[in-house]
Amino acid sequence: MGVVTNSGTPAEEPASVHHPRPALRAAGAAMIGFAAAAAAVGAGELVAAFTGPESAPVIAVGSAAIDLTPTALKDYAVRTFGTNDKPVLLAGIYLTMAALAALAGLLAARRPPLGGAVFALFGGLGIWAALSRSTSMPTDAVPSIAAGLAGAAAVVWLARLFRQASVRPGVQPPVKGPTSSSNPDRRTVLLATGGTVAVAAVAGVGGRMLADSRNDITAARNAVHLPAPALRARPVPLAARPAIPGLPSFYTPNAEFYRVDTALTLPRIDPRSWSLRVHGLVDRPLLISFDELLRRPLEELDHTLSCVSNEVGGPYVGTSRWLGASLPALLREAGVRSGAQQLVGRSKDGMTIGAPMDAVLDGRQALLAVAMNGETLPVAHGFPCRTVVPGLYGYTSATKWLVDLEVTTFAAHDPYWVKRGWDRTGVVKTTSRIDVPAPFAHVAAGDVSVAGTAWATHRGIAAVEVRVDGGPWAQARLAADAGTDLWRQWSYDWTGAQPGTHRIEVRATDATGAVQTEARATPFPSGSTGWHSTVVIVT
Ligand SMILES: Nc1nc2c(c(=O)[nH]1)N[C@H]1C(S)=C(S)[C@@H](COP(=O)(O)O)O[C@H]1N2
Ligand SMILES: [Mo]
Numbered sequence: 001m002g003v004v005t006n007s008g009t010p011a012e013e014p015a016s017v018h019h020p021r022p023a024l025r026a027a028g029a030a031m032i033g034f035a036a037a038a039a040a041v042g043a044g045e046l047v048a049a050f051t052g053p054e055s056a057p058v059i060a061v062g063s064a065a066i067d068l069t070p071t072a073l074k075d076y077a078v079r080t081f082g083t084n085d086k087p088v089l090l091a092g093i094y095l096t097m098a099a100l101a102a103l104a105g106l107l108a109a110r111r112p113p114l115g116g117a118v119f120a121l122f123g124g125l126g127i128w129a130a131l132s133r134s135t136s137m138p139t140d141a142v143p144s145i146a147a148g149l150a151g152a153a154a155v156v157w158l159a160r161l162f163r164q165a166s167v168r169p170g171v172q173p174p175v176k177g178p179t180s181s182s183n184p185d186r187r188t189v190l191l192a193t194g195g196t197v198a199v200a201a202v203a204g205v206g207g208r209m210l211a212d213s214r215n216d217i218t219a220a221r222n223a224v225h226l227p228a229p230a231l232r233a234r235p236v237p238l239a240a241r242p243a244i245p246g247l248p249s250f251y252t253p254n255a256e257f258y259r260v261d262t263a264l265t266l267p268r269i270d271p272r273s274w275s276l277r278v279h280g281l282v283d284r285p286l287l288i289s290f291d292e293l294l295r296r297p298l299e300e301l302d303h304t305l306s307c308v309s310n311e312v313g314g315p316y317v318g319t320s321r322w323l324g325a326s327l328p329a330l331l332r333e334a335g336v337r338s339g340a341q342q343l344v345g346r347s348k349d350g351m352t353i354g355a356p357m358d359a360v361l362d363g364r365q366a367l368l369a370v371a372m373n374g375e376t377l378p379v380a381h382g383f384p385c386r387t388v389v390p391g392l393y394g395y396t397s398a399t400k401w402l403v404d405l406e407v408t409t410f411a412a413h414d415p416y417w418v419k420r421g422w423d424r425t426g427v428v429k430t431t432s433r434i435d436v437p438a439p440f441a442h443v444a445a446g447d448v449s450v451a452g453t454a455w456a457t458h459r460g461i462a463a464v465e466v467r468v469d470g471g472p473w474a475q476a477r478l479a480a481d482a483g484t485d486l487w488r489q490w491s492y493d494w495t496g497a498q499p500g501t502h503r504i505e506v507r508a509t510d511a512t513g514a515v516q517t518e519a520r521a522t523p524f525p526s527g528s529t530g531w532h533s534t535v536v537i538v539t
Helices: 022-051 057-068 071-110 112-131 138-166 186-214 218-222 290-295 327-334
Strands: 275-280 286-289 298-306 317-326 342-347 352-356 367-372 386-388 402-408 431-436 446-455 461-468 488-497 500-510 532-538
Touching: 022 057, 022 071, 022 112, 022 138, 022 186, 057 071, 057 112, 057 138, 071 112, 071 138, 112 138, 138 186, 275 327, 286 290, 286 327, 290 367, 298 367, 298 386, 317 327, 327 367, 327 402, 431 500, 431 532, 446 461, 446 500, 446 532, 461 488
Parallel strands: 275 402
Antiparallel strands: 275 286, 298 317, 317 367, 342 352, 342 402, 367 386, 431 446, 446 488, 461 500, 500 532
């Protein structure tokens, strides 16, 4: 900042200050670039308050980046940053933008139109990103147009001031010219730059606030009255949920339920304007409103949902009591035609999730869920309606913010993840996890209590075995069976643990008799496999 705040008269200063050093001049030019970028983002946010949060340039570019990210990189991001992957992505976009903005400032300090051109390119990228979404409308381009114009105008204006201030006598080697006395000084440039940032901040923050209030559906969500279930889940026996310290609770509280999706801004859907369309290979296409959905007999389903991206031992799994209308019943009303192979759910944000039709209609309790653990679906988990199909990973079964169901063939449509190389069936693999002791925990020698979770959703868990340091497998104690669609908790008393470092391994057998495979596989393309192990230090 020193480069522009110094407005002392040359006579009072040491000679070296008279001529801004190139580095300081460059820093000043970069600041101009940042200020113009702020103006661009602020203008984009303000306009996006009217055209929808997903049309804001940074969000649009981020969403396009998510959709274009190669699977391997996405896998890496989920593995490394977990559910922080979105903040990390946005931070990356902002940092890239800052670097390009600095470059634009430097170019503009030489030739202002060049800086303007960089912002025109920014705007163009935003326009392309905003229009590239499957659900985009022409108006989605407007925030990026505004951002590009605001950024270009700001950078050209500030760069002209900057250049004029730089040719002021005594600041640069003297330049002759009759206008030099009326040229702006560095203080003017500073004020203009700071003013631009201030206006941009007001526009950006104001735009966000406006968008939040325009899209606020809290009241509408709170007003949803959940009818009593027509079909209740059978109570989960206490013996199915042993209270072992360190084990996750049998039902996962909504606030702790993992969240995995591609949505940079959560779709906010007013249930009063929501409808679900059922079409494709059906005899009677349907369109039902949220009220009509709630008037259908609602069923409770206790079900463990898990994510295909879960690593061995990973956290992307949770159990909930879902409440919703029967999906097979709705499909039967629509009249599924022969030849139908795939049920594609479409979300408000353009996600497509395809479930094998034979799984949906084979008698399992698939739902159009409206509630989770007795609470109206949280926005992050798909309010007002999502699908839940036991036995399948979320990416082939659990469309959040559902607005459309298409009955189709496999050949006719590749859903989002299938396009990216993932398996199209998504059957949950037999998985077991050691939750207690925690990895690298220090435990006292003697008797060590080991416990964990196992799931083979819709097949059920028949056995869990544990071994220490590659020794013989021993049967773990299984908690009572609460149903095949649920995880099963287990415990094992490891007796005579000797001081030292030990490795505990676990494997499960599903109810078909298949033993969980030892072979390690990455989540891509059909879910991770391999035995989970934990290293503990016995003292
Ligand atoms: N609209 C939408 N629905 C979605 C997804 C998504 O990205 N967008 N992700 C799916 C995946 S991969 C999983 S594992 C589950 C996760 O549901 P949850 O976030 O409620 O736990 O949602 C599924 N439904
Ligand atoms: Mo997932």
